[in-house]
Amino acid sequence: MAENIVQKVIHQHLVEGKPVSGELVGIRIDQTLTQDATGTMAYLQFEAMGVPRVRTKLSVSYIDHNTLQTGFENADDHRFLQSIAAKYGIYFSRPGNGICHQIHLERFGVPGQTLLGSDSHTPTGGGIGMIAIGAGGLDVAVAMAGGPFYLNMPKIVLVKLAGQLGPWVSAKDVILELLRRLSVKGGVGKVMEYGGEGVKTLSVPDRATITNMGAELGATTSIFPSDGQTREFLKAEGREAVWIQLEADPDAEYDEVIEIDLSGLEPMIAQPHQPDRVVKVRDIEGLKVDQVLVGSCTNSSYRDLMTLAGALKGKKVHPTVSAGVSPGSRQVLEMIARNGVLADLISSGVRILENTCGPCIGMGQSPPSGGVTIRTFNRNFEGRSGTPDAKIYLASPEVAAAAILTGEVTDPRRLGEPVEVTLPEKYIIDDGMIIPPPDPDSAAKVEIIRGPNIKPLPIREELPADVKGVVLLKVEDNITTDHIMPAGAKILPLRSNIPAIAEHVFEGVDPDFASRAKAAHGGFIIGGENYGQGSSREHAALAPMYLGLKTVIAKSFARIHRANLVNFGILPLTFVNPADYGAIRLEDQLEITNIQTSLKEIPVLVVENKTKGSKFEVRHDLSPRQVDIILAGGMLNFTKQSAEA
Numbered sequence: 001m002a003e004n005i006v007q008k009v010i011h012q013h014l015v016e017g018k019p020v021s022g023e024l025v026g027i028r029i030d031q032t033l034t035q036d037a038t039g040t041m042a043y044l045q046f047e048a049m050g051v052p053r054v055r056t057k058l059s060v061s062y063i064d065h066n067t068l069q070t071g072f073e074n075a076d077d078h079r080f081l082q083s084i085a086a087k088y089g090i091y092f093s094r095p096g097n098g099i100c101h102q103i104h105l106e107r108f109g110v111p112g113q114t115l116l117g118s119d120s121h122t123p124t125g126g127g128i129g130m131i132a133i134g135a136g137g138l139d140v141a142v143a144m145a146g147g148p149f150y151l152n153m154p155k156i157v158l159v160k161l162a163g164q165l166g167p168w169v170s171a172k173d174v175i176l177e178l179l180r181r182l183s184v185k186g187g188v189g190k191v192m193e194y195g196g197e198g199v200k201t202l203s204v205p206d207r208a209t210i211t212n213m214g215a216e217l218g219a220t221t222s223i224f225p226s227d228g229q230t231r232e233f234l235k236a237e238g239r240e241a242v243w244i245q246l247e248a249d250p251d252a253e254y255d256e257v258i259e260i261d262l263s264g265l266e267p268m269i270a271q272p273h274q275p276d277r278v279v280k281v282r283d284i285e286g287l288k289v290d291q292v293l294v295g296s297c298t299n300s301s302y303r304d305l306m307t308l309a310g311a312l313k314g315k316k317v318h319p320t321v322s323a324g325v326s327p328g329s330r331q332v333l334e335m336i337a338r339n340g341v342l343a344d345l346i347s348s349g350v351r352i353l354e355n356t357c358g359p360c361i362g363m364g365q366s367p368p369s370g371g372v373t374i375r376t377f378n379r380n381f382e383g384r385s386g387t388p389d390a391k392i393y394l395a396s397p398e399v400a401a402a403a404i405l406t407g408e409v410t411d412p413r414r415l416g417e418p419v420e421v422t423l424p425e426k427y428i429i430d431d432g433m434i435i436p437p438p439d440p441d442s443a444a445k446v447e448i449i450r451g452p453n454i455k456p457l458p459i460r461e462e463l464p465a466d467v468k469g470v471v472l473l474k475v476e477d478n479i480t481t482d483h484i485m486p487a488g489a490k491i492l493p494l495r496s497n498i499p500a501i502a503e504h505v506f507e508g509v510d511p512d513f514a515s516r517a518k519a520a521h522g523g524f525i526i527g528g529e530n531y532g533q534g535s536s537r538e539h540a541a542l543a544p545m546y547l548g549l550k551t552v553i554a555k556s557f558a559r560i561h562r563a564n565l566v567n568f569g570i571l572p573l574t575f576v577n578p579a580d581y582g583a584i585r586l587e588d589q590l591e592i593t594n595i596q597t598s599l600k601e602i603p604v605l606v607v608e609n610k611t612k613g614s615k616f617e618v619r620h621d622l623s624p625r626q627v628d629i630i631l632a633g634g635m636l637n638f639t640k641q642s643a644e645a
Helices: 005-013 036-048 072-088 100-107 122-128 137-144 171-182 197-201 204-217 228-236 302-312 330-338 341-348 397-406 498-504 513-519 539-546 559-567 578-583 595-601 624-632 635-644
Strands: 014-016 024-027 031-035 058-062 091-093 114-117 131-134 149-152 155-162 190-195 221-223 256-261 268-270 278-280 291-294 322-325 372-375 391-394 467-474 523-527 549-554 571-575 589-592 604-609 614-619
Touching (some): 005 190, 036 137, 072 091, 122 221, 171 204, 171 256, 171 268, 204 228, 330 341, 467 513, 559 571, 578 614, 624 635
Parallel strands (some): 372 391, 549 571
Antiparallel strands (some): 014 024, 024 149
């Protein structure tokens, strides 16, 4: 039977279930990655499982988020992560080595393997033919312990590419075009598989940009074939031996087909405050720009920085613009340093930032009040930059270069002859800042170093027979994990201290939320469509759980956040009739009775609004396994109970 790429990889890794769209499947995970904003909690959870050493083929702990060390917290977490990596058999990428997704693509990714990462942009690995999925840290901890990763089998969408990108048009414009067509909800429950003759014209860095930002579609993951382009990239990285050919069979079938003619695309830009508010650059030309930043896991490759430097060579940053560059990895930085391109960037007046996520997560380089910033990043949520009223636009390095030079949104095709970048036949290989784990005997003697900011992992009790409480908050559509659990230099250092970070839950939406939730001993949140879109940060579920949140009732959920809610014993429910959303008010008293029995027997539950004297129906859509997790009070309790059975 003919198979597409996704089916081939899933079949090779299937542990449980049937890979039929919508059915629950468990897949074996070959590799995991964590980063320091999510990793500390993931490893505390792994420790709690009592497994002496990771059971994956490869696990890597990266330091790339919390590198702005204005206090002891981040440095302490880094020591904890390094010691725990040595203890449990995990590779450790030191601060300054670069962004997890860029490094994993360069040094660790293997076509045809599965990768689970505690970061929503883990699908970057699809650029070399991996099934790479972002998940909460607890799911990653389970995978490191040897457990399968469970998900509802997604629909598989063929994105059929034809033609070739024109001058000053790049891979970023491909994914922006998809976001324009499909929206931030258009990929929910789907995998985007790229095919067609146009695929052959895209390099691995191009492909990685597209798969990376597929997360903004809400897609489970995205994947390209492993072909000649993949082989050349891996050869240049000194890793040709891991290459395999992985392509869809000629008569493979798909649930949906989307066609894009690459030659018909032009420079695109996403307007504030959602990545799908995409227009053509020429439609908003002339908008004054205060800041331009090039980097992030989306656009910080050798190809991207060579393009930027080529456009700026011999020229200066516009007097009204602050421009900065964050190389994606130490390899990229060393490459452009040795070929002289870094000097061109410095000469132009661009500020050279650390090889980290940095400004993408609000960790430095916040724009001025009310400022307009163009970023080659993947998210432009309100306040994400660290400046509440800033306006963030997302675009390619080509569009960024044009804005740096002109001080306004400018179609880069006005810059003249395009920059031609030839990828190197051999990259500089230096893994000196990746520390491999010691042998098991030596690892047993490693002492784990815990700073005072690392607090014990909070655990929820089993679900009570009746769930009751007040409506603590009612929010609109597309509430992001940034709304729920903000990032930035102030809050990110608290990631290993749940009692402290919980004080900031929803603070940009309702500054009194945390205090009200504690006073009410928890309750309900009412949400609109796509509740919880954005990052994989499980703190957006864990911290509300600590505050006592029992249930979220929404019109629909983003995949990763819904899974995180289940993992921490918070019941995710959807309205049977979305119109019921409008009748609920803040402080309404809600109650669901006999829930332990109902969850196991029926998909539809009745919620009584005690304040209004009315009732409405909700649906849980939980698998039997997820029901057991909820009833146990979360994944950790469930795992312990299963081990003891």
